[in-house]
Amino acid sequence: MKKLFIIPALVLAIGITSCGNNAEKKDDTAASTSTETTTEAPATETVPGIENVTSSQTWTVEGNDQMQFNTNLIRVKAGEPVEITLKNVGSMPKESMGHNLVVLKPGVDIPTFGAEATAAVDNEYIPKSGLSSIVGHTKLLGPGEEDKITVTLEKGVYPYLCSFPGHFGIMQGKIVAE
Ligand SMILES: [Cu+2]
Incomplete structure (x- = not known):
């Protein structure tokens, strides 16, 4: 696990010293949004930026007070x-x-799921109506807490999000299984 954190830190350090102009840094989030098409995403959709991510079967994601996942x-x-x-x-x-981390099946509509989750106050924002959309999820975590899940995924692109009310708009990501 240590390697995973050291490498991005090095890349960042090199980037800052060699470039020195952060304004030119490309915003990957904006780029990925703008390249989205209106057609329904197939399981084999290309995810921008995934070529820069090292494949691993062990991941740690952090959620913070700024309503962000670090991955x-x-x-x-x-x-x-x-x-x-x-x-x-x-x-x-x-x-x-x-915060929690909910892995959804490929193609699940995130706004629809998010709305159902928001209403599921009595079940830690895991909507019973949306259970068939969920591959796996952690518990809802308070400060300093952590939880681990294990999932096995067929080839595809799986959205993940935090289903705490108001969070999924920012707190979301994608798992690419290949
Ligand atoms: Cu959250």
Whole structure:
């Protein structure tokens, strides 16, 4: 796991010293949004930026008080178990800034699922009406807590999000299984 954190830090350090102009840095988030087409995404959709992500079967994602995941692209081998740990690294109370990580099946409509989740207050924002859309999910975590899930994915692109009300718009990412 250590390697995973050291390499991005090095790349960042080199980027800053050699370039020195952060304004020119490309915004990957904006780019991925603008390249989305109106057609329904097939399981084999190309995910921008995934070529820069190293494939691994063990991932740790952090959620913070700024309502952000620190990882938005996950790359795994299809057909093999993947361990995903979510850590809530924030300090705000669970009631106002709780986080979970819900892995959805390919093609699930995120706004629809998010709306159902928001209503599922009594079930930690895991909607019973949306269970068939879910591949796996962590518990809802308060500050300093963590939870781990293991999923095995067929080839495809799986959205993941935090289903705490209001979070999924920002707190979402994609798992590419190949
Ligand atoms: Cu959240």
